[in-house]
Amino acid sequence: MNNAFYEKMKKIRAFLLDLDGTVYIEGELIGDMKNTLRAIRESGRKIVYLTNNSSKTGETYVERLKKIGIWDERDTVYTSGDATVALLKSRYAGKRVYLMGTQKLREEFLREGIVLDDENPEITVISYDTEINYEKLCKVALFLKRGTTYIATHPDVNCPAKEVDVPDIGSYMKMFEASTGRLPDVIVGKPYRFMGEGIKELTGCEEDQLVMVGDRLYTDIRFGLNNSFTTVLVLSGETTEKMYSESGMKADIVLNSLNDILPYLR
Ligand SMILES: [Mg+2]
Structure with missing residues (x-):
């Protein structure tokens, strides 16, 4: 003891x-x-x-915890995506945001009243986007070069996976640093x-x-x-x-x- x-x-x-x-x-x-x-x-x-992990929402985790039999209604799941929403609401209220993220996270941001803007944002948020494509990469690069506030949901370089750990947001950050010279102004998780x-x-x-x-x-x-x-x-x-x-x-x-x-x- x-x-x-x-x-x-x-x-x-x-x-x-x-x-x-x-x-x-x-x-x-x-x-x-x-x-x-x-x-x-x-x-x-x-x-x-x-x-x-900001590629999934809290709901997805609740389903997973239910499946393995440990979910209780008194419990809460809190992701770096939730923390990013809280930060955007408290410090950047009403600002236009470009989100590089999964469809699930996009829906969550919209539900929470975050103003998403894919053309002329003031803030660029990158997350663990497992649905990433070249168009999104180019948008982030453009908005970072325009000088928007740069927020990352968390810093992990890799996400643990069965065969080999797979690239997470920290790896995306390295790519954007190489391309634009910028590092996030804020890392949340x-x-x-x-x-x-x-x-x-x-x-x-x-x-x-x-x-x-x-x-x-x-x-x-x-x-x-x-x-x-x-x-x-x-x-x-x-x-x-x-x-x-x-x-x-x-x-x-x-x-x-x-x-x-x-x-x-x-
Ligand atoms: Mg752990």
């Missing part, structure tokens, strides 16, 4: 959970995750599933602060009432640290103990998996 962590846990009102490597691995639940998630809810705390601000707004919680749980040091744990949230590193995914000790980063606690949180919920 880590007493300092136990004391911090007393204040926690919401769990921010990474998915792959934390809750499941390639769709398979880690240990008795159903029971662990139930225990978190029963302790009176909210669960927010947090993902940088983990590990940056904009997603943290969105989460605070969503949950109504202060920093010390939020705990970030994840398996990746440079996104999940860095995200928690950047936002002054409590942090839990789980060794059920990407990070090994050796990687952790060499990183120089300090999480509030390191657990073999999220299932080991149970004693701290009391």
Whole structure:
């Protein structure tokens, strides 16, 4: 039992959970995750599933979580796309936006009242567009060269996939940098602060009432640290103990998996 962590846990009102490597691995639940998630809810705390993947909307994740039997109506899914919408509404209200994104994300932006403009935007947003084509690339290049505000939904270079990790938005950024010389003015998702601000707004919680749980040091744990949230590193995914000790980063606690949180919920 880590007493300092136990004391911090007393204040926690919401769990921010990474998915792959934390809750499941390639769709398979880690240990008795159903029971662990139930225990978190029963302790009176909210669960927010947090993902940088902006190619899918929250609804798509809800369907996936239902399928593997862990969805509960009290839970929330929050994507870097949601955080980008929150940012556009709060800081760039009413501005015309060009979105390089999937049809699903486009629909989500429109539903949220974001003004999309494919000809004369003031802001260019790039996301993890798995439906990318040459016309879209040329539009982004044009709008960046015109000097529009440049926003990226998140920074990941690759997205984990079965055979080989596939190019994510960070790879698109490199291409646009080569073509236009520009880097994003704002990057929204983990590990940056904009997603943290969105989460605070969503949950109504202060920093010390939020705990970030994840398996990746440079996104999940860095995200928690950047936002002054409590942090839990789980060794059920990407990070090994050796990687952790060499990183120089300090999480509030390191657990073999999220299932080991149970004693701290009391
Ligand atoms: Mg992960």
